Amino acid sequence: MLLVHRIIPRIPLRLSQRFISSAPAISVLGQTFKTDSWTNATPQILNLVGRDLYKDPNHPVGILKSLVENRFNGLDYTFYDDFNPVVSTYENFDVLGFPADHPGRSVHDSYYLNSKYLLRTHTSAHEHQCFKRCHTPGYFITGDVYRRDEIDRTHYPVFHQMEGARQWVRSDYKSNEELLEKIQADLDATPKSSGIIVTDVGHDPVENPKQDYMSERETDLIGQHLKRTIEVVVSEVFNAAKIAAKEAGSKEEYLNEPLKIRWVEAYFPWTSPSWEIEVWWKGEWLECCGCGLVREQVFKNSGKGSDTIGWAFGIGLDRIAMLLFDIPDIRLFWTQDARFRDQFREGKISLFSPYSKYPGSIRDISFWLPKESDGEFKELHANDLMEAVRANAGDLAESVKLIDEFVHPKTGRKSQCYRVNYQSMDRNVTNEEVNRVHDKTREELVEKFGLELR
Numbered sequence: 074m075l076l077v078h079r080i081i082p083r084i085p086l087r088l089s090q091r092f093i094s095s096a097p098a099i100s101v102l103g104q105t106f107k108t109d110s111w112t113n114a115t116p117q118i119l120n121l122v123g124r125d126l127y128k129d130p131n132h133p134v135g136i137l138k139s140l141v142e143n144r145f146n147g148l149d150y151t152f153y154d155d156f157n158p159v160v161s162t163y164e165n166f167d168v169l170g171f172p173a174d175h176p177g178r179s180v181h182d183s184y185y186l187n188s189k190y191l192l193r194t195h196t197s198a199h200e201h202q203c204f205k206r207c208h209t210p211g212y213f214i215t216g217d218v219y220r221r222d223e224i225d226r227t228h229y230p231v232f233h234q235m236e237g238a239r240q241w242v243r244s245d246y247k248s249n250e251e252l253l254e255k256i257q258a259d260l261d262a263t264p265k266s267s268g269i270i271v272t273d274v275g276h277d278p279v280e281n282p283k284q285d286y287m288s289e290r291e292t293d294l295i296g297q298h299l300k301r302t303i304e305v306v307v308s309e310v311f312n313a314a315k316i317a318a319k320e321a322g323s324k325e326e327y328l329n330e331p332l333k334i335r336w337v338e339a340y341f342p343w344t345s346p347s348w349e350i351e352v353w354w355k356g357e358w359l360e361c362c363g364c365g366l367v368r369e370q371v372f373k374n375s376g377k378g379s380d381t382i383g384w385a386f387g388i389g390l391d392r393i394a395m396l397l398f399d400i401p402d403i404r405l406f407w408t409q410d411a412r413f414r415d416q417f418r419e420g421k422i423s424l425f426s427p428y429s430k431y432p433g434s435i436r437d438i439s440f441w442l443p444k445e446s447d448g449e450f451k452e453l454h455a456n457d458l459m460e461a462v463r464a465n466a467g468d469l470a471e472s473v474k475l476i477d478e479f480v481h482p483k484t485g486r487k488s489q490c491y492r493v494n495y496q497s498m499d500r501n502v503t504n505e506e507v508n509r510v511h512d513k514t515r516e517e518l519v520e521k522f523g524l525e526l527r
Contacts, residue, residue, distance in 0.1 A: 099186060101159050111188040113180050115464045118219065121231050122158055122192065126406060127215050130419040133394040134233050134406060137310070138215050139420070141235060144309045148263070150211040150237075156199045158192055158217055165191060165198040168374040169343040181454040184219045184230075192219035196236035197343065197387060201375035204240065210259070211239035215390070221456045224463060224473040226402045233390040237306075238367070239298065240383030249288075256294040263301045266308035272335040273300070276346035281338045284345055286369045286379050295366055296346065299384035300336065303350055303362055306388065307334055311352055314397045317422040321399075327355060339363055343371045344385060354396065362388040399424040402498060404468045410499045433471060433496035434504065436511045439527040440518065442487045450487045453522055461517050462493055466510045471496040488527065 098107050099114065101122055129135040142152050165171075166178055176182055177194055184192040193199075196214045203212045214236040222228045239259075246252040276282075276296075283292040315328050333353035341347045344365025351358040364386030372381045391403055398417070400406070405413055405425075412428040438458075442450045455475065462470050470493060477490040493514075495507045518524050 101186065101192075102157065104159060106159075106186040106190055109187045111180060111185040113221075113460075114184040114186055114192060115460065117464055117467055118184055118192070118230055121407070122217075124231075124407070125217070127217065127233050127390065128154060131414070131417055132406070133398045133400065133417055134390050136417060136419065136422070137390050137394045137397060138233075138235065140309060140313060140422075141306055142213060144305060145213065148211075149209045149259075150213055151203075151207050151209045152213050152215075153199070153203065154215045156196075156202070156214065156216055158219070159186065159190055160193045160198045161190055162188075164201070165193055165195070168201045168371070169197055170368060170370055170374075171342050175342070181456045182221055184221065194218055194220050195387060196234040197385070200236065200238065200343075200385060201371070203238065204372065204375040204377055204381070210241065211237065213237050221460055223455065224459050224470050226404075226472065227392060227395070229391070229403045229407070230463065231407075232403075234387055235390055236385065236387045237302070238383060238385040239295075239302070240367075240372075240377075240381050241295075242377075243380050243382070253290055253294060256291070256298060260294060260298045260301065263298060264305055265301065266304045268312070269304065269308050269332040269334060271304065272333075274336055274338055274348075276338055276348070281340070281346045284366065284369055287366070287382055291382055292346070292366060295382060295384055299364055299366070299386065300348070300350075302384075303364060303386055304334065307350060307352055307361060308332060310393055310397060311354065313422050317397070317424055318399075321424045325355075339365070341365055343368050359396075361393065362386055397422060401425075401427070402471075404471075405498055407468065408499060412499075429499065431497055431499075431501050433494045434502060434507045436493050436495065436507060437476075437490055438493065438511075438515060438518070439477075439488065439490040440524040441527060442489065443523040443525070451523065453489070453518075453524065457522065458491060458518065461514050461521070465514045465517065466493075466495060469495045469497055469502060469507075469510065490527075 096108060098105050099119065101119060126132050126134045127138050130139060171177065183194050195218050196216045199214055203214060216234065217231050218234050219231055222230060241252060241256060243252055246255060283289065311332055318325065319328055335351050336348050337351060339347045339349040341363060345368055347365030349360055350362045351360050364384065367383050367385050369379055372378060391406065394400065395403060416426060417423060442453060445451050459473055462473050472494045474492050475489060476492045478488070480487050493511065495502055515526055519526060
């Protein structure tokens with residue numbers, strides 16, 4: 074699920090003209106798409122489509138996926154990992170009730186093949202398909218998702234999600250009381266997690282309300298079923314991390330303490346009420362998962378109608394796997410270096426052993442922002458700069474940070490400076506190589522965005 078923190082106006086189409094592809098069409102997994110003014114998926118990103126790290130049983134992401142799926146085997150769930158990552162805007166946004174001005178729709182945030190198709194930004198893009206075709210009450214979807222984002226050790230333009238959902242159909246039961254008895258029986262059949270301390274906030278009836286088409290009792294029972302299910306997931310994952318750390322010789326105090334989790338209220342376009350679960354881990358609260366009771370309109374869009382009630386959640390696998398396997402940099406998941414890949418085996422949690430530490434090489438990009446015809450500054454979206462760096466440097470870009478921003482007191486011109494750290498995880502990088510890719514990025518920023526370099 075996409076975590077929603079703010080709503081901003083949809084980016085005007087004129088800005089997306091900057092992303093026009095020079096090729097009349099692009100191919101992805103054997104499909105051909107005509108390009109247009111929305112096309113902004115770069116060759117570097119398209120080359121990652123089809124890697125399917127989550128299907129590799131010996132990769133940390135694949136091991137984590139199997140850990141969760143094995144825990145829910147035999148509990149009336151179907152497991153999907155074969156959906157095409159290319160989806161329509163209807164599947165990715167409209168069917169889920171995303172408002173027209175949601176930032177996720179922007180060309181600055183998502184990778185578009187053209188105005189009608191994009192690389193999925195979340196596994197929820199397949200939620201309506203599963204509600205239609207799934208023959209069990211619940212399902213899990215795992216897949217790679219794509220978002221234009223910042224560059225640092227915990228962010229990558231491709232990452233992995235697991236989506237879970239469960240539904241009940243009222244017409245399958247003779248009475249509402251029989252339905253409630255079934256939900257209660259399913260709740261009782263869901264394993265309770267032992268050795269954890271849970272704090273629950275409930276939900277605000279105004280800011281995070283139940284839906285009108287559901288009763289208070291339905292909302293309460295399905296909410297309990299959802300939370301217990303996710304508590305099982307979190308308990309399984311983090312207790313496995315504790316065991317791995319102990320086996321590696323760690324003596325940290327937190328390894329012998331009960332696992333602490335808390336529920337906090339949240340907002341998502343396709344669920345209400347909604348929550349996030351956080352885990353107290355190594356001295357801080359870690360946000361792990363967004364979830365809630367599926368909105369009536371989502372079921373209607375999926376051909377189910379108001380006869381269906383249920384829940385859904387989404388969890389990011391990469392950051393959890395980084396914690397579970399003690400992996401310091403998300404780029405390592407994508408390396409082909411055997412020194413990384415040979416450390417992990419199917420069904421086993423083991424801590425990553427660093428094999429190298431190559432020095433970084435820092436370069437700055439300083440520029441004046443151009444002005445519009447009305448005299449206002451033409452702002453550069455940070456994700457656009459990140460994408461220019463990523464397109465030229467690939468995984469050599471370890472981090473990109475805005476370090477300075479000011480307005481000249483006399484001329485009124487606005488300046489920004491970004492610092493780029495180029496650092497490989499597998500080899501030494503020469504100054505000549507860094508200069509080449511850095512200069513190329515600077516030239517591209519001038520050409521595409523009209524910046525004046527300083």
